[in-house]
Amino acid sequence: MLIDFRSDTVTKPSAGMLEAMATAKVGDDVFGEDPTINELEQLVASFFGMEAAIFCPSGTMTNQIAIKCHTQPGDEVICDESSHVYQYEGGGIAFNSSASVKLLKGDRGRITAEQVKSSINRDDNHKARTSLVSLENTSNLGGGSCYNFEEIKKIKTVCLQNNLALHLDGARIWNALVAKNETPKQYGEVFNSISVCLSKGLGCPVGSLLVGEKGFIKKARRIRKVFGGGMRQAGFIAAAGIYAIQNNFQRLKVDHLHATQISEALKSKYFIKEILPAETNIIIFEMNDKMTAADFVSKFKEQDILCFEIAPGKVRLILHLDITKKMVEKTIEIISKL
Ligand SMILES: Cc1ncc(COP(=O)(O)O)c(C=O)c1O
Secondary structure, eight states: OOEEOSOTTOOOOOHHHHHHHHTOOOOOGGGTOOHHHHHHHHHHHHHTTOSEEEEESOHHHHHHHHHHHHOOTTEEEEEETTOHHHHSSTTHHHHHHOOEEEEEOOBTTBOOHHHHHHTSOOSOTTSOEEEEEEEESSBTTTTSBOOOHHHHHHHHHHHHHTTOEEEEEETTHHHHHHHHTOOHHHHHHHOSEEEEESSSTTOOSSOEEEEEOHHHHHHHHHHHHHTTOOOSSTHHHHHHHHHHHHHSSTTHHHHHHHHHHHHHHHHTOTTEEEEOOOOSSEEEEEEOTTSOHHHHHHHHHHTTEEOEEEETTEEEEEOOTTOOHHHHHHHHHHHHHO
């Protein structure tokens, strides 16, 4: 039994999902003629109470399209220093949008309205024009931490007062919605654009959507084409998305429970220096000098359990729908013997 905690992107489509994919009605989406993609885009837009959505191959593409649409070359984007848009998108903000970045030191990936306010550049020819704030919820490097929605509202107020757009990298917004008992419409009301991934907690093989106002999505469609993301009969993969939203969303609380159980087992171990609170499906912990992260990873590997060192001395485990209760029990048993 291989137990793969490396990412929630390692899931394989279930029989039900494959059936939905195989029977999907499709057409050429570049012509706007794929009925399944149209259905998915409408479904996700109305889920957030927003006007429109666009289906893309990846969360990197939806984030990068959003940043391109919200900025002009030479503008500045405010985000947390651990943000995926900055750390893991290949320098895409500079490459695609010729924009600079103001990095803030948040609390487990979460920045505050006060921090945003004090990092907006004054209107001065020497300074880059601040035009966008990008938040990540849940925060990946923050260990699946969730924003307090009150803080998001305060950030929105600062954005409105300073004419800034507000983007959400909601690759794992599904986990935040379930964990915090929030509604997607709350998010649709405050963000100018939201990127969501189907290929993480929801278990699809591929796919992300960018959601926003009609005019914004029209612009996004043009940028997607320029980025080479125009797809044809991609209704086969959109069908997986519809299936996932209907079947795999509410079950995320099982992943959260499993994360809490494993985190509890790790907490008191002699090799743990610090473990971040397991708020959703991600566990990140730092090793002390009694065991290196590389040793921990290889001890797990000997037992057919996969994970990796996400940063020097830090290990990340991610729960997902292909991790069963039995696998969690086996993992806890192995941890107890370490
Ligand atoms: C927070 C966050 N945003 C965006 C992405 C990018 O998604 P993709 O791998 O589909 O490009 C990821 C991927 O893991 C992520 O964790």
